[in-house]
Amino acid sequence: MGNDWQIRPARQDEAALLPAVEDASGVLFRTIPDLAWIADDDVMPAEAHLAAIAAGTCWVAAEGGTVAGFLSARAATEDGAGADAGRTVLHVWEMSVAPAHQGRGLGRALLEHAAAHAAARGMAAVTLTTFRDVAWNAPFYARTGFAVLPDAALTPRLRGVLVAEIAHGLPAARRCAMRRPVPSVS
Structure with a gap:
């Protein structure tokens, strides 16, 4: 990541910019014929980003007035049951980096920032759902410390997220939930 890029909390006035970043990054799905429709699908609305901003769980990769990427979580x-039962986790709802800024480590930096936030608050893990076989999805997240959860390890919450995604039209066989444990901070 370049020295001038900063990962910082998103401001309320930036919420309106984030859907355009997601829309631009979604164009990559046009390279996968059976998922190309995702490039034209709805993105996370500014209102959802505002809720994450209010909760302190939305961060941007910014340089000056340019927002190159974001991570919105809750x-x-x-x-x-299971190891995390009753514990709080940070769930990533969306992470996007504008195409002109991809490949510079901004996505990794956003994930590291989110993991540090979760650790500082005593959360057990960071979770997300994604495509198993799309290079910039599960394989990327695996390189940043996430592991695919087998079906038997899915919590009811994660199972519900996947069910909702499948109802929206995402192919069930290609979706997965991932978890990255975070160290406790003393």
Whole structure:
């Protein structure tokens, strides 16, 4: 990542900019014939980003007045049984980097910032859902410390997120949930 880029909390006035960043980054899906429709699908609305900004869980990669990327997340309490039952996690709802700024480490820096935020607040992990086989999805996240959760390890919350995505038209066989544990900060 260049020295002039900064990962910082998104400001309320930037919420309106974030859907355009997601829309631009989604153009990459045009390179995958059966997923090309995603490039034209709805993006996370500014109102959802505003909620994450208010919660302190939306960050931008910015240089001066340019927002090159963002990560919008929300804290969630894990339900059901398992190691994280009753514990809070940070769930990434969307991370996007504008095409002109990809390949510079901004996505990795955003994820590291989110993980540090989660650790500082005593959260158990960072979670997300993504495509198993899209290069800039699960394989990328795996290189940053995330692991695919087997079906037996899915919490009811994560299972619900995947069910909603599939109902929206995303192919079930290609979707997965991932988890990155965060170290506790003393």
